[in-house]
Amino acid sequence: MSNATVEASHLGKAFGSRQVLQDLSFAVMPGEVIGVLGKNGAGKTTLLELVLGFTPPTEGDVRVFGHTSQRMPGETKRRVGFVPQQDELLDSLSVGDQIRVIASFYPSWDASLIDRLCGEWGIDTRARIKSMSVGERQKLSILLAFGHRPDLLILDEPVASLDPVARRQFLEQLVELCADGERSVVFSSHIVSDIERLANRIWILKEGRLFWQGGLDSLKESIVRVHLRCRRELPENLNFAGLLSLRRVPGGGTAVVRDWTEATQSEVIQRIGGEAEVETLALEEIFLELHR
Amino acid sequence: MFILNPQSGVPIYRQLLEQVRRMVASGQLTPGTALPSVRELALQHAVNPMTISKAYAMLETEGLLERHRGKPMTVAGQARAQVSAAKRVQQIEPLLDQLVLAARQLQLTDAELVKELRKKWEASDE
Numbered sequence: 001m002s003n004a005t006v007e008a009s010h011l012g013k014a015f016g017s018r019q020v021l022q023d024l025s026f027a028v029m030p031g032e033v034i035g036v037l038g039k040n041g042a043g044k045t046t047l048l049e050l051v052l053g054f055t056p057p058t059e060g061d062v063r064v065f066g067h068t069s070q071r072m073p074g075e076t077k078r079r080v081g082f083v084p085q086q087d088e089l090l091d092s093l094s095v096g097d098q099i100r101v102i103a104s105f106y107p108s109w110d111a112s113l114i115d116r117l118c119g120e121w122g123i124d125t126r127a128r129i130k131s132m133s134v135g136e137r138q139k140l141s142i143l144l145a146f147g148h149r150p151d152l153l154i155l156d157e158p159v160a161s162l163d164p165v166a167r168r169q170f171l172e173q174l175v176e177l178c179a180d181g182e183r184s185v186v187f188s189s190h191i192v193s194d195i196e197r198l199a200n201r202i203w204i205l206k207e208g209r210l211f212w213q214g215g216l217d218s219l220k221e222s223i224v225r226v227h228l229r230c231r232r233e234l235p236e237n238l239n240f241a242g243l244l245s246l247r248r249v250p251g252g253g254t255a256v257v258r259d260w261t262e263a264t265q266s267e268v269i270q271r272i273g274g275e276a277e278v279e280t281l282a283l284e285e286i287f288l289e290l291h292r
Numbered sequence: 293m294f295i296l297n298p299q300s301g302v303p304i305y306r307q308l309l310e311q312v313r314r315m316v317a318s319g320q321l322t323p324g325t326a327l328p329s330v331r332e333l334a335l336q337h338a339v340n341p342m343t344i345s346k347a348y349a350m351l352e353t354e355g356l357l358e359r360h361r362g363k364p365m366t367v368a369g370q371a372r373a374q375v376s377a378a379k380r381v382q383q384i385e386p387l388l389d390q391l392v393l394a395a396r397q398l399q400l401t402d403a404e405l406v407k408e409l410r411k412k413w414e415a416s417d418e
Contacts (some may be wrong), residue, residue: 171338175334175335175338175341176335178340179330179335193298193299197298197337197339197340198338200340217303217305217346220301220302221303277393280301280302281301282300282301284299285301
């Protein structure tokens with residue numbers, strides 16, 4: 001048996017005749033932080049719910065700590081933490097009571113960590129949950145997922161309502177959590193710059209498929225924008241290895257290229273009879289380029 | 293100590309790699325200097341610890357850093373002597389290429405470029 005935290009093969013999900021996810025195979029290893037990117041409706045939430053076993057797959061399977069996710073024994077479930085997009089806090093409780101309710105499920109609950117985080121994050125344990133703002137609720141919901149020091153933490157769009165200070169505190173806590181190199185985190189977010197800081201692997205979901213999965217570093221090293229300049233126009237049928245898209249402008253154009261190498265560079269320069277300037281891209285730019 | 297910009301197109305581990313190489317080559321980091329721990333750097337910049345350890349491991353393989361059990365990594369004893377001037381020039385070559393390209397686009401002469409470069413050089417000396 002592999003020591004992967006999560007392992008999926010040919011995973012698919014359809015709701016009636018609507019195919020939401022198709023043929024996803026992936027693994028999450030201990031110590032990895034996976035950033036899940038995709039446009040609205042790309043299937044991110046469904047993917048996370050399949051991993052958590054909240055809903056059965058229609059094809060393939062997904063295993064968490066070696067157990068089919070829908071049939072995780074209680075002991076395995078307690079190794080998983082989850083922050084949903086919509087919090088599941090109980091309006092009628094105070095913050096302190098809510099913390100006690102959740103803590104009672106977990107023998108490994110780290111009360112001193114939670115006390116410390118309540119202080120640092122400015123969470124008042126006497127406050128009524130129904131009187132809290134959306135951002136405060138989100139903070140509490142994140143904090144609750146840290147309390148049992150999960151070996152696998154799954155977060156669905158956790159920071160959408162947090163201010164920059166709270167987001168930074170959240171990121172620092174994630175660093176703390178994964179600093180021992182044994183825990184895994186999977187989180188989806190539209191705040192690409194957060195993913196860029198924390199993730200070491202990226203999954204890009206596009207139209208229900210895993211369009212790209214791999215190291216963030218190799219993604220950044222692989223996909224570049226190349227500004228082409230030549231005396232006249234670019235050749236009519238310009239094409240070369242790895243070309244993803246090409247926009248022509250008078251006297252040149254801009255190409256987005258995968259696996260750009262020096263060999264490609266000399267080939268291209270020769271064919272256009274001009275020059276090529278390479279620009280590396282931030283993750284957000286890469287995401288946009290892959291969705292043009 | 294280091295400037296890491298996660299939003300750059302250059303991967304974080306590579307930024308760290310290049311800064312340590314440059315600082316060792318120039319003698320800003322002298323043999324025996326202790327580096328911040330992986331955890332410290334990761335927390336300070338809110339970046340993934342694995343990214344930092346990847347850079348440190350590569351620097352160790354290059355012989356620039358030394359690992360010690362339970363203690364911080366240090367700059368290796370002979371790190372500077374191993375790096376020839378030619379090697380050091382190689383490290384700033386990509387920046388030079390960019391600079392020359394930009395200067396040509398702006399139709400500056402080589403003399404003008406060198407003059408401006410010298411001004412900056414002297415200003416940074418003070």
